[in-house]
Amino acid sequence: LNFLVEEKRFDEALTYAARAIEKLSNDETVMESAFKVYIQMGDARKAIEIANELIKKNPNDYVYYLMRGAAYASINDYKNALSDYNKAESLNPKSVGVYVRKALLYNDLKDYNKSLIEGKKALDLQPKSEEVLSAVYYVIAEGYKGLALNSEEKKNWDQALDLWEKAKTWYSRIYSLGDTPYRDYSLKMVDYTSKKWEKVKRIKLGIDEG
Secondary structure, X not given: OHHHHHOOOHHHHHHHHHHHHHHOOOOHHHHXXXXXXXXXXXXXXXXXXHHHHHHHHOOOOXXXXXXXXXXXXXXOOHXXXXXXXXXXXXXXXXXXXXXXXXXXXXXXXOOHHHHHHHHHHHHHOOOOOHXXXXXXXXXXXXXXXXXXXXXXXXXXXXXXXXXXXXXXXXXXXXHHOOOOOOHHHHHHHHHHHHHHHHHHHHHHHOOOOO
């Protein structure tokens, strides 16, 4: 099942997952793989059902709450997603993934101040993996970008300049890590934030209209 997922043969994986769940419902590894298949196929409801079963068997495993929370978030059920993330945090407050997930959720809700708080909690845990670190930098950069856009809407140009500079700094840090999932996106955002900073600067100088 993991092989089919890695090969992106999702239709085959879906058929196999349904059979595996029926025959091997006590095998947590199979259930976890089936969860991934349903998430990839966009069937969040089925993924939530699987996560429910995993949680029943292992109510103190924070990972399963993160999994279910992510499934809820994928269908914009942020209330239940946050509840699961908070439960995961209570079970493992030293998990970087908990705070990254919460930051992503708050970014979706456009609550960028809370997103930054969660992102910085993740950073305080000093993740060693470059891939994990890139995810932490990403949520922080996105938080600053959101705040910068809000400042522009309010025509608070001084604050916008500062926030665009901070966003650019964090996107640059992602790019400097090397080959991570956010690398290509971060390069585009470095260019975008640079242009936004220049535009706001021109507005302040009276060269452009705000």
